[in-house]
Amino acid sequence: MNSPYVNEEPAEHRRFARHLKALEAVAEVSEAELVAAVLRDEDAAMANSAVLRHLDRRAAGLLAGPRFTAWAQALAEVIARRGFLTLRLREWTLLHTIALGGPWDAESLTGASDWLQRRVTSTDEITSVEALRVLATQARTRRVRHAASVRLRHAGRLD
Structure with missing residues (x-):
């Protein structure tokens, strides 16, 4: 039924x-x-x-x-x-x-999805200052740029 x-x-x-x-x-x-x-x-x-x-x-x-x-x-x-x-x-x-x-190259990272860019800024295994710098200045969203900047500041590497 x-x-x-x-x-x-x-x-x-x-x-x-x-x-x-x-x-x-x-x-x-x-x-x-x-x-x-x-x-x-x-x-x-x-x-x-x-x-x-x-x-x-x-x-x-x-x-x-x-x-x-x-x-x-x-x-x-x-x-x-x-x-x-x-x-x-x-x-x-x-x-x-x-x-x-x-x-890796910056173009691959900046051309990647929002998902990947967010993942780079939130994954503990990612400690690449270069990747965080690229995203702090060139990420597609303000959210990712901010998160990358915060991680760089905490690492004492914001130049």
């Missing part, structure tokens, strides 16, 4: 929760295969959202570590046809490069 008064969670909500739970528990060796399976779900928006949450959680955990690059390369192959997921992984890779003091 279909009744508007029955408080039943929609099927896609249940699948979303199952996907998140499976992605959280997956072994690293099976991760790419599971991500690909989730992306085959009939509800593409829901699948992308589940994978995005997983990608953000895993990338944050691996950010300053040595396994990030191999993980990102493996995931890049699986999400290659998903524009937003590819962009987010590319931005996590830029964040990883900045966190490790690798080579």
Whole structure:
């Protein structure tokens, strides 16, 4: 019986929760295969959202570590046809490069999304004075410019 008064969670909500739970528990060796399976779900928006949450959680955990690059390369192959997921992984890779003091350019940072610019100013692993200086003067939003300036002041590096 279909009744508007029955408080039943929609099927896609249940699948979303199952996907998140499976992605959280997956072994690293099976991760790419599971991500690909989730992306085959009939509800593409829901699948992308589940994978995005997983990608953000895993990338944050691996950010300053040595396994990030191999993980990102493996995931890049699986999400290659998903524009937003590819962009987010590319931005996590830029964040990883900045966190490790690798080579990056100001144009990549100033051309990145507001999400990435906010992340640079709020992530403890990012200690790059150069990145904070770029954002203090060239970030797209006043919020990010302010946050970068505050971090520079606290570091005693506002020149």
